[in-house]
Amino acid sequence: MNLYSSNARWKWFVLAASVFISIGSIYYTNILVNQLKEQEKQQIQLYAKTLEFTVNQNDASSENINFITQEILFQNNSIPIIITDEREKVIDYRNLKLKDQWPAVQKERYLINEIEVMKGTYEPIRISLKDNGEEFAVQYVYYKNSFLLAQLIAYPYIQLSVIAIFAFISYLAFNYSKEAEQNRLWVGLAKETAHxxxxxxxxxxxxxxVMREDPDLKNRNIAEELEKDIRKLTIVTERFSSIGSVPVLKQENVVTLINNVVNYLRPRLSSKVRIDVYTLSDNINAYVHAPLFEWVLENLCKNAVDAMSSSGNIAIKILRGSEGKVLIDISDTGKGIPRSKIAMVFNPGFTTKKRGWGLGLTLAKRIIEIYHKGKIFVKSSEENQGTTFRIILNASLGYSQPDNKA
Ligand SMILES: Nc1ncnc2c1ncn2[C@@H]1O[C@H](COP(=O)(O)OP(=O)(O)O)[C@@H](O)[C@H]1O
Ligand SMILES: [Mg+2]
Known part of the structure; x- marks a missing residue:
């Protein structure tokens, strides 16, 4: 089914496009930021020069020059600056968020703090005060980015995070509603079938x-055989009805359960298929719902047989894992799963068989992961060598059972 591969390709395309757009927008704002920074720096330098020039002007006659310098000095109404003497005592400041009604102590603390911030942003500009060409004092102009520039620097990051959060939430909501819909479909179909x-x-x-009690019935075997088939049909119905409700798990010996399934399957498989169960102990318990768990095993064994074109070995290994887990490995010597397909085998509808439905593994995953709170995955697969599926079950219940605990 190429539905899944094209879906996956789409996801990559969307991801690549969003990364590209993000980098692009950060890059573009960075260019703007750098231009604005350069402009602000020049503005401050001009400001400092003007300041120096005005202070050092001896001849106060030139009205015009005074007018121009005043214009430049008051033109800056966005870049925060602090002017200090050489011992960092504040002489003047501009464009700071400092309120006149603040108490002196607070003002002072604020200014000291601001100077530290400004020192960390740009080197201060030195102004030398001269008298007859001889320096008698030094002042410093500290400055930092204007509020506009600071905002512009942060803007793309804020914008991108907001978009990312929004996309993530919509993705979750979409997935959730899709999953809820699928769940209803599964459950409804299963219940209806059982019914x-x-x-x-x-x-x-x-x-x-009625047949049994008929004294004229010649072949007694017919009733026996019919009953066997009815029993099998009853099991199938039970499976469908349990997947349509919340099954109650019971502690069961999985070695016995697995042997039952294997003994049921063995006479029904081709004589060229060997199926063996390996375990170190005959008594390994886990919490399972027996009819559903048997269904999973049957599905995995049937897939294994299909993969082997009816000759080869199936090995089922049962192990006690750490932390109250039970591991079950089902290996075959079949054709294997290509690496690129491994991620898809559990998708509904994924099949490589002419007459396949692609639901066996979907069902197995649902039964193990949702009903048993366990795990099922492809542990390994080599083309033309074979495949191993691993099931992990819980030997103890880490969560509360739905009502009537057995
Ligand atoms: N043991 C295995 N070895 C190789 N391929 C497998 C094996 N089990 C499953 N697959 C692959 O996964 C696909 C999906 O399996 P499944 O969900 O049971 O559906 P179906 O058996 O109807 O195809 C199969 O068509 C096959 O390509
Ligand atoms: Mg199958």
């Missing part, structure tokens, strides 16, 4: 009883 099978099954059972 529909139930009526003819109970009537079949009654017919078998």
């Amino acid at each position: 529909q099978l139930g009526t003819p099954l109970s009537s079949l059972m009654a017919w078998v009883e």
